[in-house]
Amino acid sequence: MRAEAPAEDVYLAIADPTRRALLLRLAEEGERSVNELLEPLPISQPAVSKHLRILREAGLARSRKQGRRRLYAIEPARLRQVFDWVAHFERFWDAKLDALGDYLDTKAARRN
C-alpha cells in the first residue's frame, strides 16, 4: 500500500496548506531563514521547523547553515512526480478548452 516511507512521500508533503505556502515563498523569494519563513505564519517556530523538516525529507527543500541561521531553498525536482501524475488526467479537461490550453500556448510560445 505504501509506495515509499511516509516521511518521504511528496503527496503527503504537499497535502498541508502551510507547507504549500512555504514552497511558494521559497519559489518566489529564494533562500530564506526559518525566522523569515515564520514571520507571516500564525504558528510557532517549532511548528515551522517541523514542516521544513518534512519538506526536506520529501526532497522538496534543502537547507544550509549560514552563521547561526539556517537557510532553506526549494528543491522542486520531485514536484515533477506530481506534475506527471496529474498530467495523466489532463486529457479529461484538455478537450474542453482552455486555461490549460492557454498555459500550453504560452509555454509553446516561450519555447520558440
Next chain:
Amino acid sequence: MRAEAPAEDVYLAIADPTRRALLLRLAEEGERSVNELLEPLPISQPAVSKHLRILREAGLARSRKQGRRRLYAIEPARLRQVFDWVAHFERFWDAKLDALGDYLDTKAARRN
C-alpha cells in the same frame, strides 16, 4: 490555516496511494462498480467504499446507481487545481530540459 473543510480538500484526497490508484483506474477504464474497483486491492470492501466517499466529497468522483450496483466515474475538474499549483514551480525544471519539454511538444503537436 484550513482553506476548506478537510473532507473537501483535493490535496488530502490525492495524498493516499489507494485513492490515487482508484482515480487512475477510473480514468483508464471509465465507470466501474465498487466490486470491480475492490478486486485488485488488498483492503476490505468497506475500506474501498470509504475511499470512494472521500473522492466523491473532494469532487474527484461521482457515482450513480445501476440496479444493486453503484458505478463510480472520475470527475477530474478539480485536479486542475493541483495542476495549476504545481505549474507554479515549472520554471525550476523547465530550463533544464526535457520530459516536460517532451510532454509539451507532444501536446503542442497534438493541438495542431
Next chain:
DNA sequence: TTGACATATAACCCATTTGGTATATATTGG
C-alpha cells in the same frame, strides 16, 4: 565569557485517518 539569538528536538495533546468487523439497507432472481 556570557547573554541573546536562531533553530532543532523532545515530550505531550488532541483530532483525524485508515484499517478492520459487524451490521444495515437496497435490489434482484428464483
Next chain:
DNA sequence: CCAATATATACCAAATGGGTTATATGTCAA
C-alpha cells in the same frame, strides 16, 4: 417472499498529523 448480492454505515483500535511548551544546541556580539 426469501436468499443472495452489492454497497454503505457504525463502531472500534492503532497510527499519524500538526500544534503546543520546554529545552537543548550552536553561534554571535559585547
